[in-house]
Amino acid sequence: MGKPKIAYYLAGGCGGCDISLVDLSEFLIDVVTAVDIVFFAPTLLDVKYKDFEALPDGSIEVGFWSGNVRNKEHEHMAKTMRRKCKTLIAYGICASLGGIKGLVNLYTNQELLEKAYRDTFSTDNPTGELPSPKVTVDGKYELELPELTEVRTLGQVVEVDYLIGGCPPHYEQVKKALIALLEGKLPPPGSWITMGHAVCEICKRNPVLKGKSKEITTEVKRIIEGELEEERCLLEAGYLCLGPVTQGDCGASCLKVNIPCRGCGGPIPEVSDFGLRAINMIASVLENEELVDKIEDPLHLFYRYSLPGSMLGGRIKK
Numbered sequence: 536m537g538k539p540k541i542a543y544y545l546a547g548g549c550g551g552c553d554i555s556l557v558d559l560s561e562f563l564i565d566v567v568t569a570v571d572i573v574f575f576a577p578t579l580l581d582v583k584y585k586d587f588e589a590l591p592d593g594s595i596e597v598g599f600w601s602g603n604v605r606n607k608e609h610e611h612m613a614k615t616m617r618r619k620c621k622t623l624i625a626y627g628i629c630a631s632l633g634g635i636k637g638l639v640n641l642y643t644n645q646e647l648l649e650k651a652y653r654d655t656f657s658t659d660n661p662t663g664e665l666p667s668p669k670v671t672v673d674g675k676y677e678l679e680l681p682e683l684t685e686v687r688t689l690g691q692v693v694e695v696d697y698l699i700g701g702c703p704p705h706y707e708q709v710k711k712a713l714i715a716l717l718e719g720k721l722p723p724p725g726s727w728i729t730m731g732h733a734v735c736e737i738c739k740r741n742p743v744l745k746g747k748s749k750e751i752t753t754e755v756k757r758i759i760e761g762e763l764e765e766e767r768c769l770l771e772a773g774y775l776c777l778g779p780v781t782q783g784d785c786g787a788s789c790l791k792v793n794i795p796c797r798g799c800g801g802p803i804p805e806v807s808d809f810g811l812r813a814i815n816m817i818a819s820v821l822e823n824e825e826l827v828d829k830i831e832d833p834l835h836l837f838y839r840y841s842l843p844g845s846m847l848g849g850r851i852k853k
């Protein structure tokens with residue numbers, strides 16, 4: 536039997552997930568010698584879609600999908616990846632829950648185009664041109680832009696076997712997932728591939744890990760306000776940290792640099808709606824209802840990475 540074939544596709548993402556593979560460092564050499572990478576677009580290999588589409592269905596062992604589904608081309612590629620790959624993994628929080636770029640679902644595509652191409656202070660577009668879906672270059676080349684859709688998670692378009700959180704996934708977690716893949720020791724289909732602990736459980740600021748109990752939160756502050764105490768739980772101190780409900784595969788990275796967790800790791804097990812669980816958690820630690828009014832921009836706080844994949848669903852009309 537030959538090496539397992541692997542495919543990787545970057546859709547509505549920023550490329551940071553691709554870079555997270557480079558973070559594997561020397562382990563990357565073990566990976567690339569153990570697998571046969573047949574498709575890695577658009578960043579690494581110049582493989583044309585038609586060549587990928589010509590591969591037999593089910594001929595690829597594992598497909599990694601990074602980024603969300605933002606247009607008709609992504610949708611077509613999601614369906615193609617699903618047909619070609621025996622196992623399909625939503626890689627990173629954009630693919631699994633929509634990611635930070637999923638917040639565009641707060642607006643219509645027309646509003647977004649108007650803002651980007653006409654309304655920003657730095658825009659220089661005297662005729663108010665918007666991108667045209669079809670254009671002819673030099674009078675002979677027909678170019679077509681894929682139609683924008685609302686942002687969807689990969690799982691809202693095709694069936695997904697596994698999800699990996701993180702923006703981007705942490706290299707230790709990626710290493711663990713790749714070893715599990717190569718050894719055929721994956722969890723049951725439909726699972727998140729995760730170390731299984733919340734950010735709080737590995738946070739050096741957690742009083743419970745020092746044998747103390749957590750205090751109630753008596754004020755709400757922005758990160759630029761007040762003085763941070765070296766050892767104190769940020770949530771206790773009034774900084775709305777989502778560590779209690781977030782998968783801690785990153786090793787509590789943000790807390791190491793005194794930034795509250797914003798939830799990019801995805802939800803802890805058994806949670807289907809990250810934002811709802813985060814609201815529930817914050818409500819349970821605040822001392823009184825008045826503090827709720829002090830939460831600036833709750834939608835961006837609670838649904839920063841998960842709006843498209845949440846029960847709020849896709850687009851929210853203003």
Ligand code: SF4
Nearest residue numbers: 548549551627629702
């Ligand atoms: S999950 Fe983060 S790093 Fe990965 S594509 Fe999305 S925005 Fe980029």
Ligand code: SF4
Nearest residue numbers: 735738768769776778
């Ligand atoms: S709430 Fe945040 S700061 Fe507090 S222990 Fe959990 S992760 Fe650490």
Ligand code: SF4
Nearest residue numbers: 785789796797799800
């Ligand atoms: S601490 Fe939270 S926001 Fe920061 S990298 Fe980890 S999961 Fe993401």
